[in-house]
Amino acid sequence: MRIPCVYCGERGHEEFAYLGDATVQRPDASSATAAEWHDYGYVRDNPSGSHRELWQHVSGCRAWLVVTRDTRTHAILSVEAARDVALSREKAAP
Amino acid sequence: MCRGAPTGRRLPTVRYSISSLLGQAITGNRGWKPAWRRTEPKPVYDALIVGGGGHGLATAYYLAKEHGMANIAVLEKGWIGSGNIGRNTTLIRSNYLLPGNIPFYEHSMKLWEGLEQDINYNAMVSQRGLLNLYHSDAQRDAFARRGNAMRMHGVDAELLDREEVRAFVPYLDFDNGRFPIQGGLIQRRGGTVRHDAVAWGYARAADRLGVDILEHCEVTGIDVVDGRAVGVQTTRGAIRAKKIGLAAAGNSSRVAALAGLRLPIESHVLQAFVSEGVKPLIDTVVTFGAGHFYISQSDKGGLVFGGDIDGYNSYAWRGNLPMVEDVAECGMALMPMLGRLRVVRSWGGLMDMSMDGSPIIDKTPIDGLYLNCGWCYGGFKATPASGWCFAHTIARDELHAFNAAMRLDRFATGHLIDERGAGNRPNLH
Numbered sequence: 001m002r003i004p005c006v007y008c009g010e011r012g013h014e015e016f017a018y019l020g021d022a023t024v025q026r027p028d029a030s031s032a033t034a035a036e037w038h039d040y041g042y043v044r045d046n047p048s049g050s051h052r053e054l055w056q057h058v059s060g061c062r063a064w065l066v067v068t069r070d071t072r073t074h075a076i077l078s079v080e081a082a083r084d085v086a087l088s089r090e091k092a093a094p
Numbered sequence: 095m096c097r098g099a100p101t102g103r104r105l106p107t108v109r110y111s112i113s114s115l116l117g118q119a120i121t122g123n124r125g126w127k128p129a130w131r132r133t134e135p136k137p138v139y140d141a142l143i144v145g146g147g148g149h150g151l152a153t154a155y156y157l158a159k160e161h162g163m164a165n166i167a168v169l170e171k172g173w174i175g176s177g178n179i180g181r182n183t184t185l186i187r188s189n190y191l192l193p194g195n196i197p198f199y200e201h202s203m204k205l206w207e208g209l210e211q212d213i214n215y216n217a218m219v220s221q222r223g224l225l226n227l228y229h230s231d232a233q234r235d236a237f238a239r240r241g242n243a244m245r246m247h248g249v250d251a252e253l254l255d256r257e258e259v260r261a262f263v264p265y266l267d268f269d270n271g272r273f274p275i276q277g278g279l280i281q282r283r284g285g286t287v288r289h290d291a292v293a294w295g296y297a298r299a300a301d302r303l304g305v306d307i308l309e310h311c312e313v314t315g316i317d318v319v320d321g322r323a324v325g326v327q328t329t330r331g332a333i334r335a336k337k338i339g340l341a342a343a344g345n346s347s348r349v350a351a352l353a354g355l356r357l358p359i360e361s362h363v364l365q366a367f368v369s370e371g372v373k374p375l376i377d378t379v380v381t382f383g384a385g386h387f388y389i390s391q392s393d394k395g396g397l398v399f400g401g402d403i404d405g406y407n408s409y410a411w412r413g414n415l416p417m418v419e420d421v422a423e424c425g426m427a428l429m430p431m432l433g434r435l436r437v438v439r440s441w442g443g444l445m446d447m448s449m450d451g452s453p454i455i456d457k458t459p460i461d462g463l464y465l466n467c468g469w470c471y472g473g474f475k476a477t478p479a480s481g482w483c484f485a486h487t488i489a490r491d492e493l494h495a496f497n498a499a500m501r502l503d504r505f506a507t508g509h510l511i512d513e514r515g516a517g518n519r520p521n522l523h
């Protein structure tokens with residue numbers, strides 16, 4: 001499995017560290033309920049198919065990436081800089 | 095491959111014994127009967143078990159044997175033995191550290207010790223010992239602590255020094271430049287069991303007690319009415335049931351999602367390897383303490399070994415090359431003679447990695463729906479106790495003392511069972 005880093009190009013996945021599901025979002029600490037913290041910390045969709053996930057290019061540029069990958073085939077569908085994803089999410093939020 | 099008999103007829107109960115073996119031998123082995131019936135689903139059962147792996151089959155067997163239920167079916171989407179029960183590296187042990195785990199795994203070990211008599215099936219249970227090596231002072235202290243915890247629970251454990259280890263397994267690289275072997279913790283009652291014989295043996299024993307084993311029967315929906323599970327949709331039609339137990343291992347999240355449940359689980363791939371057959375070499379199980387690597391020898395002569403999970407969500411049933419390299423490097427650091435052997439096979443299986451590395455055997459928020467999952471890469475050794483406890487939980491609607499800590503809500507209440515101390519990172523457990 002090779003991941004095309006947005007900065008460094010295609011590299012073997014052993015250069016990257018895996019964090020997991022990129023769709024879970026830290027709840028607002030000032031208002032979140034215990035149930036929301038529980039879901040954020042522990043509960044995952046774990047889909048068979050397309051999965052958005054966080055990888056860090058630890059043995060390269062050290063950037064965090066949001067990789068969309070098919071968990072049935074390991075095919076990489078798209079790669080975005082996690083920073084860009086976070087910024088566009090912020091912009092979209094009211 | 096389908097080992098079921100072609101009809102729903104009841105099979106004559108043939109006990110396997112030395113006399114049945116000799117009798118068959120002199121008549122050319124032509125009289126053996128299929129080990130379980132092939133049968134059509136009935137419209138209604140008292141209990142359904144989803145997943146015909148080791149855990150599902152053991153659950154059905156103990157439901158029938160310990161709780162007197164007979165109207166039970168096991169629903170398996172593939173064939174019996176197609177999942178992880180037929181893919182694991184066959185190690186059994188009960189060398190855990192935490193109170194929520196030790197009594198459960200020791201119960202499993204005791205069930206292994208009597209299993210072959212109980213189910214009248216040769217599962218090749220071999221208590222050849224399982225040795226965990228340590229390579230530093232800190233690791234020795236941690237192993238001493240683990241050994242003490244085990245002994246306080248009545249489990250056997252012995253701390254060996256370097257010379258005792260050398261006398262036991264002289265072929266290791268004791269003076270490895272980076273990871274010299276300082277000693278090890280051995281559980282002599284640990285060892286190996288022939289994995290697919292466990293599936294076939296439980297299937298046959300459950301069948302003898304009236305359990306229907308339905309292969310090629312994939313559950314595609316779970317019917318929930320007013321907060322109660324009442325039946326399932328399958329590729330072989332709808333089936334109603336009073337109680338439904340889920341034991342789908344690597345597919346737990348997908349099956350639970352059919353009832354609208356989201357789980358504290360990620361599915362990951364774990365690989366294993368077998369070398370060409372060689373003469374008897376390793377008469378125990380050895381694990382490397384400076385990386386993730388373990389090795390034993392099968393009765394056919396192949397060396398069976400493996401290491402870590404690949405580390406990313408996967409439903410692909412195969413891994414990638416970096417883990418192959420990692421396992422090979424660990425193997426060479428432990429036992430340089432391995433470099434002369436050819437690997438003849440490697441494969442992957444799907445692990446239901448939980449958020450604290452420990453399993454779940456519990457009821458669910460839906461009445462009549464029960465959950466057995468989160469076995470990570472250590473669920474084979476748990477097979478008998480998992481089935482035994484899950485049967486208890488399903489039959490009595492309560493947890494047994496052995497699985498009392500393995501609750502689904504422990505992540506909400508903070509009562510995690512985190513042997514590794516790695517937190518909510520499934521790929522680190």
Ligand SMILES: Cc1cc2nc3c(=O)[nH]c(=O)nc-3n(C[C@H](O)[C@H](O)[C@H](O)COP(=O)(O)OP(=O)(O)OC[C@H]3O[C@@H](n4cnc5c(N)ncnc54)[C@H](O)[C@@H]3O)c2cc1C
Pocket residue numbers: 144145146147148149150169170171172175176177178179180181182183184185186311312313314341342343344345349364365366400441442443444445469470471472473474475476
């Ligand atoms: C390479 C490898 C090495 C391992 N080594 C060890 C070891 O040495 N020691 C140890 O203790 N453990 C080990 N394990 C872990 C162990 O194999 C598993 O934890 C255990 O087998 C899981 O339980 P099971 O036997 O019930 O799973 P499975 O055999 O996977 O059973 C689950 C079944 O559910 C079925 N299923 C899924 N979805 C559906 C559906 N919708 N409808 C119907 N059926 C469905 C599947 O087809 C499957 O047969 C290893 C695993 C692997 C992959």
Ligand SMILES: [Zn+2]
Pocket residue numbers: 005006007008009057060061062063
């Ligand atoms: Zn990079």
